[in-house]
Amino acid sequence: MNHAPHSEAHPWCAVAASRDVPVQSVIPVMLEELSLAVWRSSDGSIHAWHDRCPHRGMRLSMGDVAEKGLVCPYHGWRFGGDAQCNFIPAHPGGTPPAAARVRPYPAVERNGYIWVARQDTSVEPPSLPAGVTPVRSMHMPVSGERLAGFWTRACLHATGRFSRVESSCPETALFQSYVEGSGSILHGKWQSAGLGVDYVGIVQPTHGGTCMLHLAAQEPLSAEARLGLNRALVALRHEISRSTACEPKWGMNHECV
Structure with missing residues (x-):
């Protein structure tokens, strides 16, 4: 039986069960060679980002989820749900530069799983049997x-x-x-x-x-x-x-x- 290569198939892949990422938590995920930080915000929404802080390259999956975003464990840079840095502890009164942004990836929840795509797509995630x-x-x-x-x-x-x-x-x-x-x-x-x-x-x-x-x-x-x-x-x-x-x-x- 011949199988289509991953890169030529559906863009979505399940990376974790929804229950494994509770509110205000983050986990590391590998999707082929891509390192991801998958986290859930205080409002329950799910995010999948490149697992590197744009400041010093620290793994964001080792950080904490605060009320207003994901916090890097190294220098405490905080990133909101839009992947843009919204707070730098060393400059509490300043506005973080636009370049201080993490690369986000499309992420949705279906059938009890978190699905991630490596690029923007209009295609829906695969359907699993009901129930x-x-x-x-x-x-x-x-x-x-x-x-x-x-x-x-x-x-x-x-x-x-x-x-x-x-x-x-x-x-x-x-x-x-x-x-x-x-x-x-x-x-x-x-x-x-x-x-x-x-x-x-x-x-x-x-x-x-x-x-x-x-x-x-x-x-x-x-x-x-x-x-x-x-x-x-x-x-x-x-x-x-x-x-x-x-x-x-x-x-x-x-x-x-």
Whole structure:
């Protein structure tokens, strides 16, 4: 199956669950090689900025969110929701220069996730099935393309085991290829004791050929189903780590045990 490159696909990518960025908080995010500071203001609005202060290059994701904006941890420069510096502690009575501005990126919230685009766009973020809720996000030590390959060979069972039984979860039910988005959206069904839960995995490309997998499932979601999906996600990462550890390394004799 051929997959479209990220850069030629949909401009939006999910980077975090909305619940992971509460009011007046900031988190660091990697979108491919782009470092972002994703933060929520006191009024609940979400922002995604280049993770560098224009003054001395400090990471803004290490700063604090005040009532009137994001504050750099180095010299305390404060940036409002428009990404423009509105206060410099060393010059409290002065007006910050127009050049004192952080590069913002488009950011919206849909289906319980924060979506970021690398450029202005009139395209809407990808749609997820109605009624899904975030379950867990986990870093995976492979690219989104390779993760899709593991996903198509796997079933996420209630036991949390990584199964290769293709007949119980055919590839067509687990993988819906690349949507018009940066990353992929994978589909599947978790089954246990006669219960079935539809779930989706949203792939966020990060740096160094790795990715984040954001797992969401259809409501209502029982405690048993939530636990089973969490265990399955851990098992999937374990299988990926085990398989990639067995890959030949340049200049090394490596055996898979």
